[in-house]
Amino acid sequence: MTILKLRQDASTIFKAGLKAVDPKVSVKSYVKRENKTLIVDKRKYDLDQFDKIYVIGGGKAGASMAAAIEELIGDHITEGFVNVKYGYTARLEKIKIHEADHPVPDDAGREGAEKIVRLAESAEERDLIICVISGGGSALLPLPVQGISLSEKQEVTKELLACGASINEINAVRKHMSRFKGGQLARFTYPATLITLILSDVIGSYLDVIASGPTVPDSSTFSDVLEILKRYKIWNKIPDTVRNHFEKGIKGNIPETPKAGESIFSKTQNVIVGSNIQAVMAGAEKAREIGYHSMILSSFVEGETKDVARVHAAVAKEILQSGNPVPAPACVVSGGETTVAIHGKGKGGRNQEFCLASSIDIAGLESVVILSGGTDGTDGPTDAAGAICDGETVERAVEKGMNASNYLCNNNSYVFFENLNDLLITGPTNTNVMDLRLVLVGT
Incomplete structure (x- = not known):
């Protein structure tokens, strides 16, 4: 099996994973x-019992999810408003799709979140609100608490993204700076009936973590926020106003986010319609179809990107050496989401960095290809979903005057793979269920 054939197969397998988490298919x-009658995960709703029906929400998959709802009950929808990432759009009739920035929130996102809150507050007891939530919702639905500006929230977000904090930790902090997240959207919708459809982009699919859980009880506290910020040594790097807000919360001078048992959740239904494991399983199945012995490593993979890359490279070496855990031709599939502690000043994302680190460990190996891509089509602040590498990547880089280790130290994976024409470019996918990684070993 040639390297070209392995690369082509990796692309085919990745695309199969993406297809399995198409938001419209997932919702339906x-x-x-x-x-x-509207049936949501076996629960039935008589559409005629509602005076008005609104569709709200946000996330990278928001437009596609909203499109599915409009196709199902468009004749009953009164109005709708959904925030999405720039370029992640769809043409709808009843629901307004509003574009904003990600991963750092902008004014467009704040304006959209304010519009959604006004719509939610206008709902009455005999109304139905359908909320579509997907990955990216935390950044795309920014509504800072009074006294904290959007620019200050942006500053905190940048520090969190750079320090290597997990998405769970980042969202715990975001929730306690927001009027929207951590169950607080449910405060605005009550006493209307609220159905939330969720496309998960977090490990474990915890409802209060996905898009910072705007419609579910929040399990995190102000004390958790303090511990997170101090553990990553950024407590003294955040603005004074934000730090003062958190201190007031810890002392009980500011109400906590809504917790389990509160009445605002008595008329809510939250349903996860898609997650990373679906993409992982579809990738493994496609690999089997085209002739590989496939194995799912895990959809719960997290940790520092470079460390995770080393483990995946070790799996490839083991397959070559002993035929374990599966014999060649082999395809090992994993999902989840890693983190990058940024030390350099380069350009890249966790999937590109994963492939750069992997390329160093598999250098010189024949018949090994590794691909890593974000299912949302964007990896960090770049236009690439990820990258692809093989045993010849480091050598080809040397021929172009590039030292792979130096580029890795500078977190400059985008430039590295751009020069090799090995970036994984998908464009907006309108979905988001974390990452999909493939290790292919040929015969």
Whole structure:
């Protein structure tokens, strides 16, 4: 099996994973309509019992999810408003799609979040609100608490992204700077009936972590926020106003985010319609179809990107050496989401850095290809979903005057793979269920 064939197969397998988490398909697998009855994960709603029906939400998959709802009950929708990332759009009739920035929030996101809150507050007891939430929702639905500016929230977000904090930790902090997240959207919608459809982009699919859980009880506290910021040594790097806000919360001078058992959650239904494991399983199945012995490593992979890359490279070496855990031709599939502690000044993302680190460990190996890509089509602040590498990547880089280790130290994976024409470019995918990584070993 040539390196070219392995690369082509890796691309085919990755695309199969993406197809399996198409948001419209995911929504319609859990939401059905029978005449005037809406069935959401076996729970039935009589559409005629509602005076008005609103569709709200946000996330990278928001437009596609909203499109599915409009196709199902467009004749009953009164109005809708959904925040999405720039370029992640769809043409709808009843629901307004509003573009904003990610991963650092902008004014467009704040304006959209304010519009959504006004719409939610206008709902009355005999109304139905359908909320679509997907990965990216935390940044795309910024609504800072009074006294904290959007620029200050942006500053905190940048520090969190750079320090290597997990998405769970980042969202715990975000929730306690927000009027929207951590169950607080449910405060605005109550006493209307609220259905939230969720495409998960977090390990474990914890409802209060996905997009910072705007419609579910929050399990994190102000004390958790303090511990996170001090552990990553950024407590003294955040603005004074934000630090003062957190201190007031710890002392009980500011109300906590809504917790389990509160009445605002009595008329809510939260349903996860898609997650990373679906993409991982579809990738493994496609690999089997085209002739590989495939194995799912895990959809719960997290940790420092370079360390995770080394483990995946070690799996490739083991397959070559002993035929374990699966014999060649082999395809090992993993999902989840790693983190990068940024020390350099380069350009890249966790998937590109994963492949750069992997290329160093598999240098010189024949018949090994590794691909890593974000299912949302963007990796960090770049236009690439990820990258692809093989045993010849480091050698080809040397021929172009590049030292792979130096580029890795500078977190400059985008430039490295751009020069090799090995970036994984998909464009906006309108979905987001974390990452998909492939280790292919040929015969």
